[in-house]
Amino acid sequence: MSTNTTFVSLSGLKKGRQAVSEVIELEGGCSTSGGSGKSSCGSSAGPEDMPPEIWEKIKNHPCYSEEAHHHFARMHVAVAPACNIQCNYCNRKYDCSNESRPGVVSQKLTPDQAVKKVLAVASEIPQMTVLGIAGPGDSLANPKKTFDTMRQLAETAPDIKLCISTNGLALPDLVDEICKYNIDHVTITINMVDPAVGEKIYPWIFYNHKRYTGYEAAKILHERQMLGLEMLTARGVLTKINSVLIPGINDEHLIEVNREVKKRGAFLHNIMPLISEPEHGTVFGLTGQRGPTAQELKAVQDACMGGANLMRHCRQCRADAVGLLGEDRSEEFTLDKIEAMDIHYDLDKRRAYQEKVEQERQAQHQAKVDALSAAFDEQLAGVDADMKVLVAVATEGHGKVNQHFGHATEFQIYEVGQGQALFVGHRRVDLYCQGGYGEDEQLPSIVNAINDCHAVLVSKIGACPRDELKAAGIEPVDEYAHEFIEKAALNWFADYRQRIASGQVVHVPRGDARIRQGAYTAEAA
Amino acid sequence: MALKIIASMCSGCSACEPECPNVAIREKGGTFVIDPKKCTECEGQFDSPQCIAVCPVDGCIKKV
Ligand code: SF4
Ligand code: SF4
Ligand code: SF4
Numbered sequence: 402m403s404t405n406t407t408f409v410s411l412s413g414l415k416k417g418r419q420a421v422s423e424v425i426e427l428e429g430g431c432s433t434s435g436g437s438g439k440s441s442c443g444s445s446a447g448p449e450d451m452p453p454e455i456w457e458k459i460k461n462h463p464c465y466s467e468e469a470h471h472h473f474a475r476m477h478v479a480v481a482p483a484c485n486i487q488c489n490y491c492n493r494k495y496d497c498s499n500e501s502r503p504g505v506v507s508q509k510l511t512p513d514q515a516v517k518k519v520l521a522v523a524s525e526i527p528q529m530t531v532l533g534i535a536g537p538g539d540s541l542a543n544p545k546k547t548f549d550t551m552r553q554l555a556e557t558a559p560d561i562k563l564c565i566s567t568n569g570l571a572l573p574d575l576v577d578e579i580c581k582y583n584i585d586h587v588t589i590t591i592n593m594v595d596p597a598v599g600e601k602i603y604p605w606i607f608y609n610h611k612r613y614t615g616y617e618a619a620k621i622l623h624e625r626q627m628l629g630l631e632m633l634t635a636r637g638v639l640t641k642i643n644s645v646l647i648p649g650i651n652d653e654h655l656i657e658v659n660r661e662v663k664k665r666g667a668f669l670h671n672i673m674p675l676i677s678e679p680e681h682g683t684v685f686g687l688t689g690q691r692g693p694t695a696q697e698l699k700a701v702q703d704a705c706m707g708g709a710n711l712m713r714h715c716r717q718c719r720a721d722a723v724g725l726l727g728e729d730r731s732e733e734f735t736l737d738k739i740e741a742m743d744i745h746y747d748l749d750k751r752r753a754y755q756e757k758v759e760q761e762r763q764a765q766h767q768a769k770v771d772a773l774s775a776a777f778d779e780q781l782a783g784v785d786a787d788m789k790v791l792v793a794v795a796t797e798g799h800g801k802v803n804q805h806f807g808h809a810t811e812f813q814i815y816e817v818g819q820g821q822a823l824f825v826g827h828r829r830v831d832l833y834c835q836g837g838y839g840e841d842e843q844l845p846s847i848v849n850a851i852n853d854c855h856a857v858l859v860s861k862i863g864a865c866p867r868d869e870l871k872a873a874g875i876e877p878v879d880e881y882a883h884e885f886i887e888k889a890a891l892n893w894f895a896d897y898r899q900r901i902a903s904g905q906v907v908h909v910p911r912g913d914a915r916i917r918q919g920a921y922t923a924e925a926a
Numbered sequence: 927m928a929l930k931i932i933a934s935m936c937s938g939c940s941a942c943e944p945e946c947p948n949v950a951i952r953e954k955g956g957t958f959v960i961d962p963k964k965c966t967e968c969e970g971q972f973d974s975p976q977c978i979a980v981c982p983v984d985g986c987i988k989k990v
Contacts (some may be wrong), residue, residue, distance in 0.1 A: 482938070482939045482940045483940045483944070484939065484982065485939035485941070509938075521936075538941065542941065545944070607979055609973050610945075610976060611974070611979065612974070612980070
C-alpha cells in the first residue's frame with residue numbers, strides 16, 4: 402500500500418478510495434492512514450492515495466516507490482569525483498562511502514562517456530528508467546560535469562528521469578539549474594539539524610573560498626541544507642533525505658531530523674546504517690565507531706513513522722551501479738565494452754516495453770489484493786492481540802515466496818501482526834553454500850542476519866540448514882511456496898497463533914540481528 | 927612562490943582543479959599537478975591557498 406513501506410492492512414484495503422484520499426489531502430501528501438497508525442503514503446498499485454502528478458513522477462522510480470523497485474532499474478554514472486565537505490564516514494583517498502558507499506566506482510567518467518554509457522544501458526535494459534549522479538564526490542561540487550551530463554541526456558533521452566544526490570552545501574545556488582534540466586528528484590544527505598551533532602560528523606567544509614571547521618562548519622552546512630530543501634519544495638521538486646544512522650551520535654536525533662525535513666516538504670526519508678569497517682580507512686572506521694544493529698535501525702525507523710515517508714528498501718548502492726536495486730550489472734558496461742557496442746536508442750520501443758511492465762505489475766498487484774482479502778485471522782483466546790513478529794522471506798521477485806533458501810543473497814523482512822504484514826527492510830547474507838563470515842559466532846552468517854525473526858519463508862530448504870535454523874530458534878517454513886509474500890506471512894502467523902493457543906509452542910521473543918556491512922552488490926541473475 | 931602536489935598522496939579527486947584562480951592545476955595520469963609558473967599561492971586573491979583548503983588529503987599539497 403505504500404511507496405516505501407509495503408504496508409498491507411486489511412482494514413486499510415477495505416477502506417474506500419475516497420476516505421484515503423481525504424486523509425492525504427488533509428495532511429499534505431503523505432499521511433498516517435486509518436486507525437492502525439501506520440504510515441501509508443503513496444501507493445504500490447495506483448494513484449488512489451496520492452495526487453496523480455506525484456504518482457506520475459514516482460510510479461516507475463525504483464528508489465521512490467518500493468514496489469517499482471522490483472520492476473524498474475536505475476543507473477548511476479560516476480562523473481562527480483570532487484567534494485566540498487568531509488564526512489567522518491567517508492574516505493576519498495580510497496573510495497567514498499557517502500550515503501550508500503556510492504563512492505566505490507571502478508571507472509570515473511567524463512560527461513560524454515557518461516552519456517554514451519546511459520544510452521548503451523537504456524538500449525540493453527529497457528526497464529532502466531532512472532539516471533542518477535551520486536558521486537563518488539558530490540554532484541553539485543562538480544556542477545559543470547553534472548549539468549553537462551544532464552543537459553545532454555535531457556536532449557537525447559527525454560524519457561529517462563534525472564536525479565542527483567548531494568550533501569546540500571552548494572544546493573541553494575544551483576536550484577535554478579536543477580530545474581532547468583528537469584531534474585525532478587533530488588536526494589540530500591542530512592545527518593543532523595543541530596550543529597553540535599554535526600560537529601561530530603563533519604570535520605570541515607569548503608565554502609565561499611574558505612575552509613571552515615567545527616561548529617561553524619556544521620552550522621553553515623545545516624543552514625544551506627535547510628534552505629536548499631525549502632527551495633526545492635517550493636519548486637515542486639521531489640526530495641529524498643538520506644540519513645546515516647551513527648549510534649551514539651545521531652541515533653535519537655534522527656527523529657528530530659525526520660520532523661524538520663518533513664516540515665520542509667521532504668517526500669521520503671531514507672535512514673541507513675553507518676558503514677564503518679576499519680579497512681575502509683574512514684575516521685569512524687579507524688576510531689571504532691560501530692554501525693547500528695538491525696533492531697537499533699528498525700527502532701529509529703519505527704519511531705519516525707507518521708513523519709516523512711520512510712524508504713526501507715535502500716540497498717546502499719555504488720556510485721556506478723547499474724540495474725535493478727539489489728543487483729549490479731556494471732561489469733557489463735565498462736568503457737571498453739560500451740565502445741564495442743552498437744547503440745540504438747529507441748524511444749518507442751522503450752516506452753512499449755515499460756507499458757508492458759506496468760501492466761504486469763498492475764495485474765500482479767490486483768492478484769495480491771485478491772489473495773489478501775481471503776487471508777483473515779481470528780482473535781484467539783490466550784494469545785496477545787498486539788503480538789508482532791518478524792519473518793524473513795526468500796524471494797526472487799513478483800512479490801512471492803519463490804526462492805530456495807540456499808540461493809538467497811538477501812532476505813526481505815516483514816513484520817506480521819494480526820491482520821497486517823509490513824515490509825520493514827532487507828538483510829543481506831552470504832549464500833548459504835558458501836558458509837558464514839562469523840567471527841566468534843558458531844552459527845552461519847544467515848542466522849546472525851535474521852536472528853530477530855521467528856520464521857523464514859522459503860520455496861524450498863535442505864535438511865541441514867533446516868536443522869540449523871531450528872536449533873537457532875528460527876522456524877523454516879516452505880508450506881507457502883509461490884504464494885504472495887503478505888498472504889504467506891499472514892497465514893503462517895495465523896497458524897503460529899493457533900499453535901500458541903493450543904499450547905503446542907511457547908512464544909518467546911527473539912534477539913537482535915547484525916547488519917551486514919557494505920553495499921549490496923549481488924551479480925544479476 | 928608555488929605549491930606542489932605530492933603525487934603519491936593525491937587521490938585524484940579533482941576538487942582542487944576548478945578552485946584554482948590561476949588555472950594552474952591539471953590532471954596528469956590520474957593524479958593532479960600544479961604548474962609552478964602559474965601558481966601564485968593565491969596571494970592577493972584569497973586568504974589561503976584554495977587548493978589546500980579543498981583538498982581532502984592532509985599534507986598532500988606543500989610549499990616547494
Ligand atoms: S559528501 Fe559524500 S563525497 Fe563528500 S565527503 Fe561526504 S561522503 Fe564523501
Ligand atoms: S595555491 Fe592557489 S594558485 Fe597555487 S595552485 Fe593552489 S589554488 Fe592555484
Ligand atoms: S584535491 Fe588533493 S587529492 Fe584531490 S586531486 Fe587535488 S591534490 Fe589530489
